Amino acid sequence: MDRAELSDGVWERMEPHLPGKASDPGRTGRDNRLFVEAILWLARSGAHWRVLPAEYGKWNSVYQRFNRWCREGVWERLFNALADTPDWDYVLVDSTIIRAHQHSAGAPKGAQADALGRSKGGPSTKVHVVTDALGLPVRILLTGGERNDITQIEPLLDGIRTAFVLADKHVLSFVEGGYDAQRAIDAANASGAIPIIPRRTTTATRRPFDAALYKERNLIERFFSKIKHFRRIATRYDKLARNYRSFLLLVAALKWLR
Incomplete structure (x- = not known):
């Protein structure tokens, strides 16, 4: 081969x-x-x-x-x-939107059951991920592309114990995402963690956070960039969310082996 x-x-x-x-x-x-x-x-x-x-x-x-x-x-x-030896010093939480090919539509259980939705760019799937302090994936969830990031914060952090949770704020008005809300703060606290989440610039009050530690959030962005080298991850062709997520899990597992 x-x-x-x-x-x-x-x-x-x-x-x-x-x-x-x-x-x-x-x-x-x-x-x-x-x-x-x-x-x-x-x-x-x-x-x-x-x-x-x-x-x-x-x-x-x-x-x-x-x-x-x-x-x-x-x-x-x-x-x-x-993924058996995570570095739990802190975790990073984020999501990325995956464009869905027209062939991915039409699964018997319906769009919602198969994590397909319609965002600004058309039919899409949103991949929600938690990585450890080394940028290695520990949890992967799927929703429709229109779902806000914060809707998955509780299942992403469920059962995780860490010192800090690093997550991004909502920056642009047309982006369905961001974790600058009390719901994310509560979820981080439930994990015994200090939330490292900056406030939006439109918010009058400010939340103190460790700006130096926040820079480590680039690790999860690099993880998304690496898995999108696989074209079947960068674009969703599979009708079933289960099958698309299986491709994701296999590619993500390789990151623990290299």
């Missing part, structure tokens, strides 16, 4: 967390490494399933296996297993 995504060292860490091992009940998986390489090729290229190179196997067999692993939560378990 032209470009392998998985080095031997990376694969050694991934392999124990995937189904189909000889020690697992049922059938042994057929070459898990080649299958994961196929999924990463699709994630990197953004190509249609039908043009998957023959060296990876029959496209429909690869799709059916990927879809089955999505249903069974395999990608979620892989991500959780690899």
Whole structure:
């Protein structure tokens, strides 16, 4: 194959967390490494399933296996297993809007169930993320693109204990986002954290915050930039939010291995 995504060292860490091992009940998986390489090729290229190179196997067999692993939560378990040593000194919270391709519409459960909404740029999905103090992802949620960032602050921080929560303010009037509200302050306090969230310039009162620490928020912006090198992450082609999020989880898991 032209470009392998998985080095031997990376694969050694991934392999124990995937189904189909000889020690697992049922059938042994057929070459898990080649299958994961196929999924990463699709994630990197953004190509249609039908043009998957023959060296990876029959496209429909690869799709059916990927879809089955999505249903069974395999990608979620892989991500959780690899993201096992976060640096909890502080966490960073933010979101990014993903443009949805026209082929992503029409899922049976409806747009809301599949995290599709309409924002200023058209149909879109919003990816909400928490990273640790090293900029490594620890939690990923999806909503429709029109949802305000702050609506997901409680599930993002649920169960997390940290000293500081770094989050952005709402800057532009046409941007549906920002965490400068009491709801975010309360969620940060519930995690035992001090919120590092600047006030909007239109707000009369000021909230003291550590401006030097706030500069570390660039780590989560860099995380978004890196995962968008994968075209299937930068644009949503999948009808099901579950499947799109599975691509996200696999790409995010790789950040823990490099």
